[in-house]
């Protein structure tokens with residue numbers, strides 16, 4: 071029997087209420103089973119793996135969200151980042167950034183990511199408990215992406231504040247979903263980002279350093295050059311996409327492992343499981359739950375009529391739990407081997423440019439938690455979630471433990487802290 075989704079408003083209210091935020095998957099299962107469907111005039115919902123995957127790869131589906139007839143309200147000064155562009159601009163800008171953001175460059179960051187993770191866990195050892203979001207999941211990716219770009223340490227808190235405000239407003243265009251206060255804060259944050267990076271870019275033009283902003287300023291692609299507005303938009307995109315998402319991956323991962331202690335023990339015993347663990351966390355509890363495309367032409371998705379200008383909301387978190395693709399999809403299993411890749415990093419031309427960095431950071435963070443925290447346990451009432459639907463993760467995750475082992479030591483050896 072085909073499940074019926076409620077009205078778009080009912081589905082969203084259920085996802086947004088406290089229980090829905092803690093466990094959105096029963097509602098998402100229902101929405102996926104009913105999809106694709108027209109939820110509101112101008113808005114189509116898709117949630118199966120096959121449909122999401124096809125839409126993400128379809129050149130007839132635009133990433134230029136402003137083409138949507140159901141456009142969100144004006145949100146203050148905008149930058150044209152390439153996540154929201156179609157070819158040929160998307161292709162040109164993505165290629166230029168890929169040149170300075172290669173797997174080889176990411177590999178060189180590994181020792182620094184390890185050291186930073188070790189320092190953060192050692193600091194937690196002194197306190198005797200750990201709020202995983204504030205003590206590890208936020209500072210690790212924030213520090214790394216700020217250092218990559220060349221944002222000095224004393225300004226990281228500014229970037230974190232602006233980025234969080236922008237992310238809160240990054241929701242599907244359902245009327246009433248984003249409050250006026252949230253939109254105003256996001257507009258203010260965007261203006262702050264723009265002024266800050268304009269100054270940083272100007273500084274690096276005058277005196278280049280060994281950072282990505284300097285490289286972007288210098289980069290030339292045959293006859294083309296990035297112009298200042300491209301660099302500005304790219305910096306804000308990289309900062310925002312480069313840590314808000316990874317925070318959720320690390321926190322969702324620690325939570326899933328604490329709720330499955332036998333698998334945490336497996337990861338501790340077999341560090342080689344780190345890569346598979348991270349990919350299972352991405353599938354099981356996707357940090358980016360929702361993305362969207364805008365139809366360029368009239369078309370059909372399953373039984374749903376899609377008109378040019380309709381926004382197609384893609385439920386990546388639901389697609390990753392599609393039973394047609396993943397047997398027993400609600401089971402967390404770090405030994406799962408699926409021939410079909412999850413969609414947590416999207417697919418097609420906009421496949422996440424930072425997937426390699428995100429995977430590396432999360433592998434190091436989850437491995438360190440497994441190896442160094444002795445008897446970690448979730449504190450009763452120690453989890454709460456951010457209100458966002460699109461970016462899913464806890465805002466608080468408190469873990470108690472008996473001890474924190476020194477980096478490089480295994481359980482049974484002398485502990486520190």
Ligand code: HEM
Nearest residue numbers: 152153311312315316319358361415416420422423424428
């Ligand atoms: C767990 C961590 C991450 C997740 C789940 C994630 C997810 C995604 C998704 C779903 C998209 C595509 C959205 C769409 O197709 O509409 C995307 C694009 C992108 N991501 Fe990530 N991301 C993560 C980490 C990062 C990091 C660390 C960086 C940078 C350092 C990054 C940079 C980007 C960029 C630049 C794009 C735009 C690519 C394009 O439009 O061609 N992401 N990411």
